[in-house]
């Protein structure tokens with residue numbers, strides 16, 4: 436595909452200081468402390484000599500990590516824009532080639548160009564593509580090649596002299612967990628910044644940034660509308676918030692209106708939520724069967740949330756208007772000081788099982804569908820977190836980043852203990868749902884009829900429902916599970932009734 440002559444040339448995109456990235460810190464909203472940290476770095480970059488006299492050096496590398504769409508690229512461009520420095524943008528996947536020696540020489544070229552323009556900035560997006568742990572499983576092939584590239588990055592970063600004008604390397608990833616630890620060592624990416632999902636205030640600030648070039652009836656109305664959208668968009672990234680406003684703009688134009696109104700914003704929001712998983716932008720018509728499944732799922736989650744209320748995040752409402760693989764239940768912002776007890780974690784695992792368990796109760800094991808598939812993942816993930824990272828279980832008091840941290844014999848123990856937690860969670864969840872089947876039916880009916888239900892109606896249904904007493908569930912046997920791996924085998928569990 437590519438001519439041989441260009442082998443080894445880095446494919447990085449170059450933006451000179453004069454061209455400017457056009458992005459400033461004003462374009463990034465929310466998470467103000469991140470800007471503070473980065474502004475500090477820009478200050479040092481711009482006034483190297485002055486700071487060096489005081490013995491302060493700029494970090495060599497800054498690693499931004501967090502979910503996609505949270506503004507990591509935006510921040511890197513803002514750093515370049517604010518510092519007025521040449522900017523070299525590359526992607527980790529650019530370096531991954533099957534030809535021997537290409538990755539390393541691409542890295543070398545990139546750093547050589549950046550150095551000749553120093554002080555300058557290199558941005559490597561998706562750095563995990565080249566910087567994943569060495570010696571791990573070789574997904575997608577090209578492992579040895581990638582290792583060469585990674586080694587070259589390490590060499591280049593070690594090679595900078597701190598005493599001369601330098602090159603700042605900014606890396607971005609949403610997989611911090613798979614990065615090779617050598618990259619994170621002192622003198623390489625020594626500043627690690629998490630870019631997370633925005634809080635409610637953050638979401639409002641982001642919406643305001645992207646509403647700058649949009650028309651509203653008045654400043655007051657804009658404020659009120661954006662407030663409302665910020666309330667309704669928990670778990671949204673900056674990119675998704677931007678999409679909502681853009682989509683609302685498009686709808687406004689399509690209807691030939693002069694100003695974005697509440698209807699357009701809510702419609703845009705609905706579309707954004709609906710396209711999370713399905714990608715079917717225009718299918719507003721939901722098939723009856725899917726509606727029924729969604730309603731049962733939300734009702735089950737609601738009942739479990741009443742039975743095991745999350746002390747830190749009271750629920751507010753749910754609906755069956757968006758088709759996502761995760762429950763639509765919405766929660767208040769976390770308030771006050773959070774101290775989760777072991778029982779809170781276990782309850783969270785049980786709650787997370789609800790979509791899967793109710794589907795199985797209603798439709799049978801052969802008739803499950805994808806809207807409950809994520810529940811299994813979520814519940815296992817929570818159980819694993821409790822076992823590996825809290826030191827609260829029989830697994831021991833050590834901290835493990837994830838299961839890849841475990842030696843084989845511990846991995847077997849993890850599996851057994853997780854199975855035992857999951858066995859208990861599934862059984863307890865099923866038991867609660869059977870006890871409160873009548874509340875589940877009531878909430879389902881309301882959802883099918885009105886499309887949505889709020890916390891008050893949920894609690895009413897829950898408190899007034901006749902209950903069917905259930906036999907006790909066998910408690911978690913932590914030690915039994917540790918000694919006897921796989922005894923429980925919950926995978927084959929069938930729910931009676």
Ligand code: ADP
Nearest residue numbers: 462463464503504505506507508509641673674
């Ligand atoms: P990432 O690199 O983390 O995947 P991007 O920087 O590519 O995310 O984000 C995509 C777009 O989403 C940005 O160009 C910007 O328009 C918008 N965006 C994301 N986060 C924010 C934020 N915190 N403030 C303002 N806009 C944001």
